Amino acid sequence: MKRWYDYLWIFSAAYMISGFFNILFAWVGLICFITPLLLSIMGKGKIYCNSYCGRGQLFELLGSRLKLSSNRNIPAFIRSKWFRYGFLAFFMIMFSIMIFSTYLVFNGTKNLEEAITLLWTIKLPWNWAYTGKVSPWIAQFAFGFYSVMLTSTILGMITMFFFKPRSWCVYCPMGTMTQAISILKYGRKMR
Amino acid sequence: MKKAIVNTAECVACGVCAKTCPRQAITIFHGIYAHVNEDLCIGCKKCEKECPASVIQVVEKEVAS
Numbered sequence: 634m635k636r637w638y639d640y641l642w643i644f645s646a647a648y649m650i651s652g653f654f655n656i657l658f659a660w661v662g663l664i665c666f667i668t669p670l671l672l673s674i675m676g677k678g679k680i681y682c683n684s685y686c687g688r689g690q691l692f693e694l695l696g697s698r699l700k701l702s703s704n705r706n707i708p709a710f711i712r713s714k715w716f717r718y719g720f721l722a723f724f725m726i727m728f729s730i731m732i733f734s735t736y737l738v739f740n741g742t743k744n745l746e747e748a749i750t751l752l753w754t755i756k757l758p759w760n761w762a763y764t765g766k767v768s769p770w771i772a773q774f775a776f777g778f779y780s781v782m783l784t785s786t787i788l789g790m791i792t793m794f795f796f797k798p799r800s801w802c803v804y805c806p807m808g809t810m811t812q813a814i815s816i817l818k819y820g821r822k823m824r
Numbered sequence: 825m826k827k828a829i830v831n832t833a834e835c836v837a838c839g840v841c842a843k844t845c846p847r848q849a850i851t852i853f854h855g856i857y858a859h860v861n862e863d864l865c866i867g868c869k870k871c872e873k874e875c876p877a878s879v880i881q882v883v884e885k886e887v888a889s
Contacts, residue, residue: 678855683839693840706878712834799876802838812837815855 638685642694645687649786652779656762656772659779666807673811676818682808689799692789696798707796707803717809724806727753731777739770746773750780752787825886826867831879832857841871841880 651658665688669681682689696702710716737743747760759779763772789801802808828850830841835857842850842858849864850871858871858880869882 673855676854678852679837679839680855682837682855683842683852689838704873707876709878712836712877712879714834717836797874797876797878799838799840801876802840803836803877808836808838812855815837819854819856 639690641685641687642690643687645691648687649782652762652783654762655764656759656775656779657767659775659782660771662778662782669807669811670814673814673818678815678819679808679811682802682805682811686802688786688789689802692793692801693798695790696793702793702798703795704798705796707792707800711792711800712803717804718813720804721806721809728781731774731781734777735770735774738773739768745769745776747776749776749783752784825884826869826882827862827865827885828860828867828869828871828880828882829885830858830860831881834877834879836877836879838876840874840876844870844874846870 648658648662651661665686668685669679672681673679696704734743734746738745747758747763749757749759751757759776763776765772785801785805789805792800792803828841837852837855837857839852839858842848842852846868847864847866849861849866850858851861853859860871862885867882872880872882
């Protein structure tokens with residue numbers, strides 16, 4: 634029987650689409666960052682990944698139901714600890730740079746850049762999705778955060794296509810972080 | 825009897841296996857790794873096929889009677 638949270642993929646798809654119309658919707662995505670962390674800190678393990686991750690459900694839907702996945706095994710190095718924690722570290726560094734950028738716009742050192750940065754390198758003009766009715770730093774964070782979300786969606790789509798539907802889950806920085814929190818909380822007992 | 829075994833050191837605890845198991849034989853232990861209840865596992869290989877990290881294998885195992 635389907636439960637309400639089995640439809641969270643709709644939220645995830647709507648979120649990605651909304652960024653094409655109004656970049657300020659990007660702020661809503663913070664829910665997908667804060668909720669998994671809070672749940673794992675509260676001792677719920679990876680329940681967010683296991684049940685509530687709309688993005689995972691979306692990859693499952695596209696890969697399994699719509700058969701867009703080639704269902705091959707993921708290369709072993711991607712599931713290795715050095716890669717997963719390395720990708721998490723890289724992700725955190727890029728996230729910090731984005732936050733710093735927001736700060737520079739906040740204190741007036743830098744002008745608002747109405748662009749999305751794809752895969753941390755490709756700058757795409759995105760000015761049509763911003764009407765300019767909020768403080769520039771609020772918009773800067775939205776552009777930066779949406780860049781992170783769009784980049785990770787693209788990476789997830791690529792690995793969904795070449796490997797199994799939810800291959801993104803193997804190296805998802807949020808998943809690595811919540812698993813690390815769970816390990817710190819409960820250790821490696823019961824092995 | 826065939827049973828699923830998990831490489832717990834490399835398991836990412838995503839929960840895909842638990843969702844796909846027709847016997848609810850798999851649980852995610854505190855968000856750390858997947859745990860197979862061998863009494864319930866029927867060795868159907870669904871989890872092996874779906875695991876995105878490819879850390880589950882269904883192998884021939886002797887079950888204590």
